[in-house]
Amino acid sequence: MTDARLPGADEAAFIAAVRSGDPERFARITERHRRELQVHCYRMLANYEDAQDLTQETFLRAWNKRESFKGHATPRTWLYRIATNACLDFLEKRKDRAPLPSGLPGPGFEVLYLQPYPDRMLPEDPQESVVARETIELAFIVAVQHLPPRQRAVFVLRDVLGWPASKAAEALELTVASVTSALQRARVTMREQLPGRRLDWRSPATHELSDDERGVVRSYIDAHERNDLDGLTSLLRDDLRFVMLPERGTLVMTAKDAVDGWVSGGLFQRGRDDWRCVTTTVNRMPAAALYLRTPGDLEHRLFTMAVLHVVDGKIAELTGFDATGKPWLGLPPTL
Known part of the structure; x- marks a missing residue:
């Protein structure tokens, strides 16, 4: 994301909206940035509802600070700066927005406030708004949460959005040396959290599901609707990572233990065995x-959402979310 990517006419229109003092005119011209700013806040916060709130807070702050816009940076850069600092202020107040120890043997932390991000709310042009697939996947979002807030901001601005160190330093009111040091530490943590994953976040990435992924989710749905426990077991890797949020207890287990645990918890038993699923x-x-x-x-009611990370045709990670009371997912409440 560089300043040169915004046409001069748009910048002139933004300056005119600022000078007009008309809140509706200002809102219309800033609204076009809502989706990309919301994704930015989501990367910082890992929670869709928080990201919605902080995006709205960004627009409110932008209106209140509109006279501070002097045209030295593009409107987009200016809005990103406001959004980043709004997120940092939020994180400073909300001490519950940090990974917690999993409570299981060995090292491990859980992000209990993690929420899924509906694809329909992503920017329409992924390349234009710098949304690479890897930087919105759950594993990436969780890994970013292990960074201290200011380090997190530096990492997102520098390695995801591609800002130069001087611009990131100005936005965060840090020195270039501090930004460089924070980025180095952040990269070490990200490599630890995402071993074996691609770490070049700014290069182009695929945005389409693979045939493997599409096939596995179809098979998962088919097995779920038929209560086919053997079929479900065959889809899971033996080192499955399973978590059901917002409950605590991330588990790494064999495929058989995972299915046995679901059954012992009441799933696929009488009264909880009539399923319909939507891809x-x-x-x-x-x-x-x-x-x-x-x-x-008389109706099937929305229960949970299962998000699958597929590796070599098997489900390596299954993250379950309580889907009730979340209309922003864009799913019908009943079938």
């Missing part, structure tokens, strides 16, 4: 929305 995507990952019909009910 969807969130965070540019394959997902299944699971609907359950309980005895006496």
Whole structure:
């Protein structure tokens, strides 16, 4: 994301809106940046609802600070600066927005406030708004949460958005040396959190699901609807990582233990065995929305969402989310 990418006519229109003092005119011209700013806030916060709130806070701050815009940077850069600092202010106040120890043997932390990001709310032009698939996937979002807030901001501005060190330093009111040091530390943490993953976040990345991913999610849905426990087991890797948010307890288990655990918890038993599922995507990952019909009910009601990370035709990670009461997912509440 460089200043040169914004046409001069747009910048002139923005300056005119600032000088007009007309809040509706100002809102119309800043609104075009909503989706990309919301993705930026989501990378900082890992929570869709928080990202919505902080994007709105960004627009409010931009209006209140409109006289500070002098045209030295593009309107987009100016808005990103405001959004980043709004997120940092939020994180300073919300001490519950940090990974917690998993409580399981060995090292491990959980991001209990993590929420999925609906693909329909991503910017329409991924290349234009610098949304690479790897930087919206759940594993990346979780890894970023392990960075201290200011280090996190430096990493996102520098390695995701591609800002030069001088611009990031100005936005965060740091020295260039401080930004460089913070970025080096952040990169070390990201390599530890994402071993074996591609770490060149600014180069182009694919945005389409693979045939493998599409096939696995179809098979997962088919097995779920038929209560085919053997079929489900065959889709899972033996080193499956499973978490059901917002509950605590990330588990790494064999495929058989995972399915046995679901059954012992009541799934696929009488009263919880009438499923319908819908294929969807969130965070540019394959997902299944699971609907359950309980005895006496005439409809299947939205229950959970299962987000799948597929490796070599098997489910390596399954992240479950409570999908009830979240209309922003864009899913029908009943089938």
